[in-house]
Amino acid sequence: MNTSAVDQLFEQSKERSWRNASEDALLDFEFTASDPESLEGISHDPPPDEDPEIEFRYDMSGRGAKVRCVYCKYQNHYRGIVVRYPSGGRRLVGRDCALNHHGVEFEQHLNDFDAAIERQGYARRRRAFMAACAQIFREFQELKADPAVETHDRLMRQWRDGFLDLAPALINVARRDERLTITRKERDEAAEKLRKQRLGDRFEEERQKAKAAGKTWQIYRTVDEDLGSLGGALFFIGSVSVAKRLDAIQASVQQVFRTLSGDDLQSKQISGCFRKLAELRDELARELNRLDALAEAFDAGNLARIARWANEQAAEEIRLKAVLENRKAEPISARFTTDGQSISDRAGPRTVTVSLPTVYRPAPRTLLATLKAASSIDYEP
Structure with missing residues (x-):
């Protein structure tokens, strides 16, 4: 020194x-x-x-x-x-001794001194961020032009437009963080046997009463079959395109940039901007996670689980309805089929297929790293 x-x-x-x-x-x-x-x-x-x-x-x-x-x-x-x-x-x-020996007025000086140190730190962060802005906005453009963004948004539209009942069903599973589970109702013969023993001579009388009242006399139990977790949940939840979200995040970062461009900002103003930047980094990370989730969503095993889950749930509804109506269920063919990273719906007049391209690479996280570095007090442009 x-x-x-x-x-x-x-x-x-x-x-x-x-x-x-x-x-x-x-x-x-x-x-x-x-x-x-x-x-x-x-x-x-x-x-x-x-x-x-x-x-x-x-x-x-x-x-x-x-x-x-x-x-x-x-x-x-x-x-x-x-x-x-x-x-x-x-x-x-020592700080405590200084306060004890110099009183209240000195305490105010010490508070001002501490506040100046804090403000200096924020000022350095502000200038570092301003110096990195050109790089940040250049990387925004590069990210928005990355093929992964167009691929994700196109498949999201195809999925929602093509699978009108499967898409909302999977949204519910993803939002609740549930597993793909097939729920079946099966005759509980053991429970029926116990009921017959309990009723004894009144069994036939009670059965006829139930029949006359239109009630089901059979006893059923619920059996769940766990097929596994839903991979790539962020893909199924998404409704707004990644491209639109990136535009909105960039606009918010530009607004922070305009605020930080002011002269002699106070610590409260600068800290508010960096809190906003932290929120925007989290939002950006989520969009990048959505791009990462696409490959997991279209994993061959994940699509096979989804198709089986949808087909067997539908078949169970048809079977149960036939049982309750005391008739034989009509045969049902598999509506959803998969082939590697493709899934098809054959229910309508034409088959709808959504497929992940053979080569798909999630976008790099360069922009996120730059934003984090530029928001750090140790950043040197």
């Missing part, structure tokens, strides 16, 4: 109010002393009877040796502040 430069800056700002300091002034100031004990004018003598100014903070916990406080007279803390007096001397003081 250049002590003479620090002294000069300190002399120029004795009457400074950190609260009103410009962003440029904050960025030019070094708030942390890396070796406070070597600063010129440091002394362990009792402080002079003068009003001190807060010059630096320090944190020596990394070296494992505590620093001596001028008021405590022994090494009892790692973190503290350097105070400087109008006569030129400096002292090392």
